Amino acid sequence: MSRKIKKFNKLSKLPLALLSFVLMAFFLASCMDSGKAPDTEKAEEETVVYMGRSLPVSKLSDETLEWLEWFNQMPEEAQLAINYVPYDISSLINEGSGSPEALETTDAP
Secondary structure (H helix, E strand, C coil): CHHHHHHHHHHHHHHHHHHHHHHHHHHHHHHCCCCCCCHHHHHCCCEEEECCEEEEHHHCCHHHHHHHHHHHCCCHHHHHHCCCCCHHHHHHHHHCCCCHHHHCCCCCC
8 A cells, every 4th residue: 555655656756846847947038038028128219318308318309319319418507598499309299299399498697
């Protein structure tokens, strides 16, 4: 009778081992990606800053990016004195608001 118990114990461990192997295989398969970037990297699109707002580089023209580089090198007082905003930037900022007043600036003190 003790032999039957030992055989039963060996057989009962087989499904557990098989289950753990299958789970490990699914885990490894989910960790390995087929060359695609993870979702977190997709969310981290390259951005530039204009007046404290992050704007996606992909939606700005080369001229606007050059203007932003020049603009961001200026002291804050000089930035506030500029009354020009490239169309790319104003359209991105006003995109979600639905009103052109969203980008209005005040005169520098």
